[in-house]
Amino acid sequence: MSTEDLLRLDLQLCFPLYAASRAMVQAYTPLLAKLGLTYPQYLVMLVLWETDGVTVKELGEKLYLDSGTLTPLLKRLETQGFVRRERSTEDARSVTVSLTPQGRALRRKAASIPEAIVCRTGLTLEELARLRKDVQRLFEKISK
Amino acid sequence: MSTEDLLRLDLQLCFPLYAASRAMVQAYTPLLAKLGLTYPQYLVMLVLWETDGVTVKELGEKLYLDSGTLTPLLKRLETQGFVRRERSTEDARSVTVSLTPQGRALRRKAASIPEAIVCRTGLTLEELARLRKDVQRLFEKISK
DNA sequence: TCCAATTCAGTTGCGCGCAATTCAATTGTG
DNA sequence: CACAATTGAATTGCGCGCAACTGAATTGGA
Numbered sequence: 227m228s229t230e231d232l233l234r235l236d237l238q239l240c241f242p243l244y245a246a247s248r249a250m251v252q253a254y255t256p257l258l259a260k261l262g263l264t265y266p267q268y269l270v271m272l273v274l275w276e277t278d279g280v281t282v283k284e285l286g287e288k289l290y291l292d293s294g295t296l297t298p299l300l301k302r303l304e305t306q307g308f309v310r311r312e313r314s315t316e317d318a319r320s321v322t323v324s325l326t327p328q329g330r331a332l333r334r335k336a337a338s339i340p341e342a343i344v345c346r347t348g349l350t351l352e353e354l355a356r357l358r359k360d361v362q363r364l365f366e367k368i369s370k
Numbered sequence: 371m372s373t374e375d376l377l378r379l380d381l382q383l384c385f386p387l388y389a390a391s392r393a394m395v396q397a398y399t400p401l402l403a404k405l406g407l408t409y410p411q412y413l414v415m416l417v418l419w420e421t422d423g424v425t426v427k428e429l430g431e432k433l434y435l436d437s438g439t440l441t442p443l444l445k446r447l448e449t450q451g452f453v454r455r456e457r458s459t460e461d462a463r464s465v466t467v468s469l470t471p472q473g474r475a476l477r478r479k480a481a482s483i484p485e486a487i488v489c490r491t492g493l494t495l496e497e498l499a500r501l502r503k504d505v506q507r508l509f510e511k512i513s514k
Numbered sequence: 515t516c517c518a519a520t521t522c523a524g525t526t527g528c529g530c531g532c533a534a535t536t537c538a539a540t541t542g543t544g
Numbered sequence: 545c546a547c548a549a550t551t552g553a554a555t556t557g558c559g560c561g562c563a564a565c566t567g568a569a570t571t572g573g574a
Contacts, residue, residue, distance in 0.1 A: 232481075232484035232485060232488075233416060233419060233420075233477070233480065233481065233484060234416070234420060237502075238416075238484065238502075239394075239491070239498050239501060239502045239505070240391075240394045240395070240398065240409075240487065241413065242502055242505040242506045242509055243387070243390060243391045243394055243505055244391050244394070244395070244409075244413075245433075245434050245509050245513075246387060246391075246505050246506075246508050246509040246512070247384075247387045247388050247390075247391035248434070248531075248532095249434075249509050249512045249513040250383075250384045250387055250388070250512060251384070251388070251531095252512075252513075252532090253512050254384065255532095264559065264560080265388075265560095266559080266560065266561090267559095269385065269388075272377060272378070272382075275377060276377075276378060281522085281523095282522075282523060282524095283521090283522065283523085289389075290389050290392070290393075291560095291561075291562090292561080292562065292563090293522075293523050293524060293525095294523095294524080294525080294526090294561075294562060294563080294564090295559095295560065295561050295562070296523090297523065297524055297525080298524090298525095298559080298560085299559080299560075302559080313523095317521095317522085317569075317570070318522095318568080318569055318570085319521065319522040319523070319568070319569045319570065320521090320522060320523075320569095321522085321523060321524095333377070336377065337376075337377065340376035340377060340382065341376060343384065344376075346511070346512055347383070347508060347511050347512060348511045349508070349511070354383050357383060357504055357505075357508065358381075358382075358383045358386055360501055360504065361383070361386045361387055361390050361501075361505070362386045362390075364390050364491060364493070364501065365386055365389050365390040365393050367490070367491050367492045367493070368390070368393045368394060368396075368397050368490055368491060369389075369393040369396075392561075392562095395561095396562090399562095408529065408530080409530095410529080410530065410531090411529095425552085425553095426552075426553060426554095427551090427552060427553085435530095435531075435532090436531080436532065436533090436553095437552075437553050437554060437555095438531075438532060438533080438534090438553095438554080438555080438556090439529095439530065439531050439532070440553090441553065441554055441555080442529080442530085442554090442555095443529080443530075446529080457553095461539075461540070461551095461552085462538080462539055462540085462552095463538070463539045463540065463551065463552040463553070464539095464551090464552055464553075465552080465553065465554095515574100516573100516574090517572100517573095517574095518571100518572090518573090518574100519570105519571080519572080519573095520569100520570080520571070520572090521568100521569080521570070521571085522567100522568090522569080522570095523566100523567095523568090523569105524565100524566080524567085524568105525564100525565080525566075525567100526563100526564085526565080526566100527562105527563090527564090527565105528561105528562095528563095529560105529561090529562095530559105530560085530561085531558105531559090531560085532557105532558095532559095533556100533557090533558095534555100534556085534557090535554100535555080535556080535557105536553100536554080536555075536556095537552100537553090537554085537555100538551100538552090538553090538554105539550100539551080539552085539553105540549105540550080540551070540552095541548105541549080541550070541551085542547100542548090542549080542550090543546100543547090543548085543549095544545105544546090544547095544548105
């Protein structure tokens with residue numbers, strides 16, 4: 227393949243990835259708006275619904291986001307009444323994030339979202355699982 | 371699969387897509403920084419290197435971005451001296467974006483980037499082509 | 515024990531993305 | 545032709561992402 231070809235927009239992997247990621251977030255947006263969440267906020271809630279009481283650092287490791295992104299995002303979730311943020315007693319450098327009852331309750335309202343998105347893709351669960359694995363593999367290759 | 375499972379972060383397609391897309395942009399960032407470009411600016415340049423003299427609307431259609439994103443981005447490219455923006459004479463509502471000699475020259479400097487990224491993924495061109503097609507198909511399904 | 519190095523969250527600054535709005539130019543219809 | 549509807553770019557406002565930095569708390573080595 228020539229350099230010319232490699233510089234063509236439609237032949238690069240990155241652009242479809244970038245476009246698909248944004249389109250995915252846009253598909254979630256109206257569903258999440260009903261809960262009062264943005265997509266990154268939803269990701270934080272997914273982590274907390276699975277493991278309540280995590281530090282900002284742990285959230286960052288799971289979501290690949292830094293404190294510059296998480297701190298203001300968590301403050302907004304706190305203002306909304308979905309989470310509490312408190313300095314850890316055993317290590318005062320870290321901050322523990324935990325769900326409020328309201329934050330826990332939100333999980334039920336979110337329960338219907340994944341299926342709605344799966345339907346939207348029009349792919350079978352097998353196709354989705356394979357694509358997810360491929361994209362994950364790509365991510366691992368790139369991110370080191 | 372249960373609702374519980376569907377809400378698990380690691381089982382969703384969207385999160386790996388989101389993480390991979392950001393990781394990809396991060397892989398481009400140091401290479402593009404040498405040219406004075408961000409990743410979205412690079413996408414605009416890719417379009418212009420292929421088809422010089424396009425309107426903001428056409429750019430938006432190719433990149434799935436609106437004027438709210440493009441107008442300030444194009445102003446920054448203009449300030450850098452890579453593009454010119456001028457009101458169309460036949461339709462004064464639209465603005466035509468074209469390359470400056472400096473913008474055209476940038477293409478040669480960018481020529482080595484796609485291959486560097488391909489190497490970074492550690493995938494064969496066949497694997498990349500297949501993944502690109504799958505992601506494109508997903509994008510088309512979602513974005514309507 | 516002391517103190518330099520590290521860690522963790524927070525802050526600042528900037529460039530997207532995108533919804534919503536504005537305004538001027540153009541188009542289409544009676 | 546008139547004028548309402550549409551189109552295209554620009555603007556505003558907000559929430560990310562992320563690099564770079566700050567400052568406080570903790571750790572680890574001499």
